[in-house]
Amino acid sequence: MHALAAEAAALLGRAPVRVVPLHGGDLSDVLRLTFSDGSTAIVKSGPAPEIEASMLRAIRNSGASAPKVLACNKKALVMQDLPETGGLSDQAWGDLGSQLRCLHATTGRRYGWEVDYAFGQVSIRNRWHDDWPAFWAENRLLADLAELPRRLHTPLEQIATALPGLLPASPPASLLHGDLWTGNVMADGPRLSALIDPACYFGHGEVDLAMLELFGQPAPAFWRQYGPPRDGWPIRRAVYQLWPAIVHLRLFGLSYLSLAERLIAQIPV
Incomplete structure (x- = not known):
């Protein structure tokens, strides 16, 4: 299993049945995880996942939209998988x-x-x-x-x-x-x-x-x-x-x- 996916599995207490790499820019790895019940989550590496998690929470607390933080540690940030249909209309x-x-x-x-x-x-x-x-x-x-x-x-x-x-x-x-x-x-x-x-x-x-x-x-x-x-x-x-x-x-x-x-x-x- 991808090391980042394994980190997410340890945080969530369950292993994904499918792991798909996503484009995460030039500075992070990003994966979509699919679990046996059909649910999904996004896991991301980065310079400081715990700090990014606090920032996402701050955005959500303002009333603006951001992924819900599901789990995080110093190596990985696991987030809600939200729908996306392409560019901005x-x-x-x-x-x-x-x-x-x-x-x-x-x-x-x-x-x-x-x-x-x-x-x-x-x-x-x-x-x-x-x-x-x-x-x-x-x-x-x-x-x-x-x-x-x-x-x-x-x-x-x-x-x-x-x-x-x-x-x-x-x-x-x-x-x-x-x-x-x-x-x-x-x-x-x-x-x-x-x-x-x-x-x-x-x-x-x-x-x-x-x-x-x-x-x-x-x-x-x-x-x-x-x-x-x-x-x-x-x-x-x-x-x-x-x-x-x-x-x-x-x-x-x-x-x-x-x-x-x-x-x-x-x-x-």
Whole structure:
């Protein structure tokens, strides 16, 4: 039996009769398990399954959709298997807008999360802050500057210095998904099944909006349900998209350098 499936079997106290690998992105293994009674579950590895489980619970507690956690330990996260019928229809985009508004209505007192997290070998620093531009500078843009090409150092330092004039000082500390691209949104026809693969923390809700626009465009139904971004959005979008561009550069190589530099060029300093 696959080692991850065996870990899930030990957690659940029963062994699957069928194991099917699923696409889990580049950073985790994901399997669908089928049991003798016909029920199914999803098991996933990852950098920190117990932390991811707490994030999924936080999303569900907000009223947004996420898989129910069935079991977890330091090696595996076992989750509810939810239906998915393909891409996002216009109606599903609208449902995403409604659910994301619900997620962001859950707020904390400060910016950050109780623990750090990671995308593969790229750390996600979540040290608590009361000042949002300071959080974004210290925990995101400048967090691992030495790991980036030297040609990015000065531009990133300049942007970090300029952030108090580019970002709101104290927006609501909304519960963020933290990695909200369409691959992490499951839809079943007109409805959203789940938000998956979170990297949650409390921050400006526009961070999720910017990520959603990094590799595509939400349908108009999304904006009708969520509400339009405020004035100055294109600049803030570039600021917020710069960090996932940096993450992709570190994970997948120099093919993402041009993306980071295009975003830098959009930010006035």
